[in-house]
Amino acid sequence: MSDALPIEVTSPTPLLELRGISKEFPGVKALDDVSFAVFPGEVHMLLGENGAGKSSLMKVLCGAYRADAGEFYYKGEKVAIGSAADAQKLGIAVIFQEFSLVPHLDIAQNIFLGREPKGRIPGTIDRSKILADAKRVLGTIGFDIDPSTIVDKLGVAQQQMVEIAKAISQNARILVMDEPTAALSDRETELLFALIARLKADGVSIVYISHRMAEVFALGDRITVLRDGRRIDGVRPADVTPDQLVRMMVGRTVDMTYPRNFADKPGEVLLQVKGLSSSTGISDINIEVRRGEIVGLCGLVGSGRSEVARAIFGADPVSSGEIIFDGKTISGEPDLAARRGIALIPESRKSEGLALLRSVSDNLVVSALRKLFPSGLFDQRSAQRTSDGLIRQLRIATPSARQTVGLLSGGNQQKVVIGKWLAAGSKLFIFDEPTRGIDIGAKSEIFALIDRLVAEGAAALMISSEQVEICHVCDRAYVMREGRIAGHLTRNELTEENIVRLGMHHA
């Protein structure tokens, strides 16, 4: 493996080839006879619906899962990838969808976990070298931060950057990125794209999983589409339109413009927030949401949008200000807000949204227990019926309502988080990044659902980093900057340009 790689994008032999990979979980055929090839120096996009098997294929590729059947070829030679160590020897590095960082170690220790430079005394670590090395790696991806910072103190985006640094530091020939931008802000996304370009120039192959069409066409050299565990097709971006790609992924046509039936006249005021401040860093927030409206809440990552959502829901303590919902002032814990009819779909599905060890059904009914069982007596059958309905409605790919929710694919987990509030009969839905990690088909269905909800008299407050979405579906939007409302945009003013302008620091 010491021989230099031919930097030849059109090399006839793939760098790595997977043939006939199958992988079955109880009740789920995650991969069914999938073949997949990566050529040197290409960015290979891997697309598919939620639960199509993308992450599973990559986990097989990097040795985290053992395939039931299939063969691996490295530069045309048959190899075995039975463990993470095997994959590493072949120069494969992965940035997982779920973080693989150790919270109470610092950035440098995380980057070089298992590959620490040896100190003078056996067993010890050369502290100055590890810091210097980390600094260098962080430099190559343009991430300026002290490598001795403890990872637990970092935000999601920063953790994602460390994750990337960790993969880069392995000098991999093949780099797998599973939805790397889902948690990144625009600035970090740009850094990442620049990095990808550089790696590509160095002959590194990149497998890139994403649900964002724009990225597919901006970055991809080749595209492989999976559907229900099968390989559907391999194409070049130049040869397809987004519509065609989507049809390959979902097997039908999807309207990607998120149609909305805007009401002529907004309804009565449902939520009124007056001068809200909280120790989490937001101050003097004034927001109004009327029945029948979808109101956007935009701004840069870290501008405090989630904090506003949490404060309204009672999840964070309010230091001053007033929240009037449906004519009455509310203050207290989330259970009070929930009972009055507010729903919060939080931004982190794993830590805040789901009981991963419990079943899909348990998770789907948990917020609606009081409504479904007013007598206080719980009935498993009726809970199951309710969840079966939601599973159908949201097209959640799961073998049954009894499946453990932690075993679903990322996007399907997100659907469960959304689904649990549908049964509760809430009046105001606060969505914090509801479509993060959700495939295009599901996205348009979810927007159709929100549209239906508000048409029936509910309202929604929606936080999203994808400004296109905000512009398409919102009646109007507030833009936040540094913990305050920086401006308000009406339907007519709602453009990406305006959002960015208002949201920028020192605009």
Place this chain on the structure above:
Amino acid sequence: DGETIAVFTKNQTNPFFQTVRVGADNMAKALNAKTLQYIPTKPDSIPEQLSQIEDVVVKKPSAIVFTPVDYKAMVPGVEKINEAKIPVVNITDRSAGGKFLSFVGADDYSLGLETARFLLKTLGGKGNIVIIEGVKGSLTNVDRVRGFNDALKENAGAKLLASQPGNYQRLQALQVMENLMQSNSQIDGVLAANDAMAVGAIEALDGANRKAQVIGINGTKEAIDAIKSGKLLASGDYNGFAQGCLGTMMAIRSLRSQPVIGEIVLKPTVITKDNFQPFDVPLEQRTCPTFEDAGKLGAK
């Protein structure tokens, strides 16, 4: 006058040691001295009593009245006291080492022997017997059970069915007894190494509507009550009150340069329904024996 006597006992849960402490307090009050009680927070904890000794040595009380939680393992502690030149009297369990002014205690072996003999005599020297043991390895238990067994050996007609641990705990003794009754249809006598276990065994017998003669050891108030009501055959008097009194007395006398008795081993008394009256007096109303009585009670 005004001496402080540090009194060490094994735990705060066993009623026996409460009688020791009250005895010591009574005597100290009578002699114009005062006591400081040291009890491990975890019952019978060796490391803790060792620490307490080390702490007390810093405080330098006039004298110490000492019950080792373990007679062998506490020897280094006693040596620490000796090194600090604090006079110390050993009560209850005889320490395996160290220098003491005096020892005041009862003889566990003969207590076990005598109470068991009494039971066997009542049964006419024969019958099916079970032993409920205390905490494995504690001096009191070893000697008492040895006494039980020797009494059994004297009576060829008596048969030992089982010897099982109740750890000096009422509930455990009750459950052991319940279980033993399942496998033994006829149990005539129960030898329990303390009163709490004896009473536990009686509850088990009552619950199964079975009868057996039961003895315990310590002479606690509940045992006396049970003897009065005829449920308990007898209890060996361990006489903690006298031990506390006499131990403190010896310590104070030595501080005042009065003569002391080097060793007082209280004679075993078997409390039965014929002689319980003197024992049926509330603790607070009892009076300590005098120095002259001490000789009669069992000085060697």
Place this chain on the structure above:
Amino acid sequence: MTDITKEAIVPPRSFLSQDAIQVFYRLLAALLICAVLAVLSDSFLSLGNILNVLRQASLTFFIASGLTLVVLTAGLDLSVGANVALSACIAGTVIHKTGSPALGILTGLACGGIVGLLNGVMVTALRIPSFIATYGMLWVLNGLTYWYMAGETLHGFPAGFRQIGSGYLFGLPIPVYLLLVFLGIGTLFAQRTIWGQEIYAIGANPVAARLSGIPVARRLLLVYAVSGTMAGLASIIFLSRLNSAEADIGESLTLPAIAAVLIGGTSLFGGVGTVFGTFIGALILTLVLNGMNLLSVSANWQPLVTGVIVILAVWLDMKTRRRAQ
């Protein structure tokens, strides 16, 4: 829905829930121990002995059933034993002073419940991890009890009161009826009420539970109070069964209760387990001790055997659980 998606959805293989399967395996383990004992000892299979075992298991079960709820929320209550001791001593005093068993029972339950509630307050309002909060509480309660009892023993209670612990009704010991009642109530509460569901949800992920609109603090208070009240109930049974109480009765009750919960298949990480499993756990522990008494196993060997059984029981559980998945 497209046809392909439909294919991916395979119906569940078994109509039994995972919990039911686990309980079944555990029951099997208990029966296995019974079979071994029946072979080794003639007296084991007598009706008397079986009732005996059930009655002995009941005390552990009362404590452990409340504890199960706490463990389901990913908490732990190390103070249950000390709570039993204090409640028994206070209830005993009340009966002595007033002569009214009813008043004594109420006091015992209330005392246990209040201690539990205090645990709950420490865990929710003061945010002290339950393991530590209840460990601290254990010592505070011990101190209180030692001080209150001052080395004395309470004994001698009215005959009527003593029936609760040692009486029979239609040939069955009264504690066995109580055991069945609380087994039923506990199971219904955990499986068939929305509070039970909420408790499972809290254990599985407290943050998500809070953001799902569950009043987490109130439910936790409830759970700790119930655990305390069950300790109070156990103290009453203890009192009437042994006709006496002293300061150190709790010490030997805590670890067996926790062991019963864990052998019963409830996970310390919360969200998984059943009250019925705990019952079987208590049963297994009692069977082992009963067997060792019947077989006259030397005292020295008893902790060792118990330790091995605890590990074996849980290991078998893990094995079957893996297979079932």
Place this chain on the structure above:
Amino acid sequence: MREAAVVSEPNPLQRIPGVAIVLVLLIALFSAIAPGFLSVANLSNVLVQSTILTMLALPMTLIIMTEGLDLSMGAVLTLTSLCVAIVSLATKSMLLGLGAGLLVGAAFGTVNGWLVAILGIPPFVATLGTLGMAQGLSLIVSDGQSVVGIPHSVRDIYSATLLGVPVPIVMALVTYAAFHGLLYHTRFGTYIFALGGNREALRYAGLSPNKLLIAVYALGGAMAGIAGLLMTARMNSGHPTAGLGLEFDAIAAVAVGGTSFERGNGWLLGTLLGVIAVGVLRNGLNLISMPSSVQVASVGVLVIVALFLDGLRSRA
């Protein structure tokens, strides 16, 4: 804003852990009211008394960091203490005794690790089981009796001094230094953080979490072996119940010291402070002759107060 919170230093007062505050308060209080508390002899007492618990609490910190627990430590300590006594009695050699203690301790630790890592039994249950086994073996090898008559060389370990410092304190300091180095400066230490924080990360890094886990538990057992030597030396005998329940003291010290039971966040110095705080409290209360029932409760109050202060701090 959270971004700001990362950069700016929080109020330094808020960063002082609860255990340090409690310790300082206790020392101030007892200096004022307990005669003799500040004497060198007494302070040396407190430290010497804390050494055995230190030996248990340090490895317990590492075990808790792996989201584990070792309930068997007290019982294993008891067993190793007996082994030290029996072997040194038979061979008249302290070193052989220590060797036996270490061996038995490490063996038990390895069994714990094996049960937890390979069989996947939850640590609480696995070590509850081995607790029973160690306790049973202690009773069996000693037949419930104390083992006495051991050579003087063993006893000297506890009572001797090195350059005027009692040997147990020297041993504890060396142990602390070793653990500090191990946890914060070696690869093994790094992996301990990962065992509790993110076991998957270790697996992806090509390391075996199972082997590491076993090593951590084995270390705990071996330390119980060393503590067993100290215990035997302290009692000049072996006793079949001497160390029972010490594991809970160790766990309390770890918790008081600010190590959390989740996600591999541990603080060794805090553990040391926790051990000393418990020692100071007991010693001071003995010196002022506090009634024993209050002493019993005070340990509970200490634990609760320290954790409460920590909770306040983390919320601020």
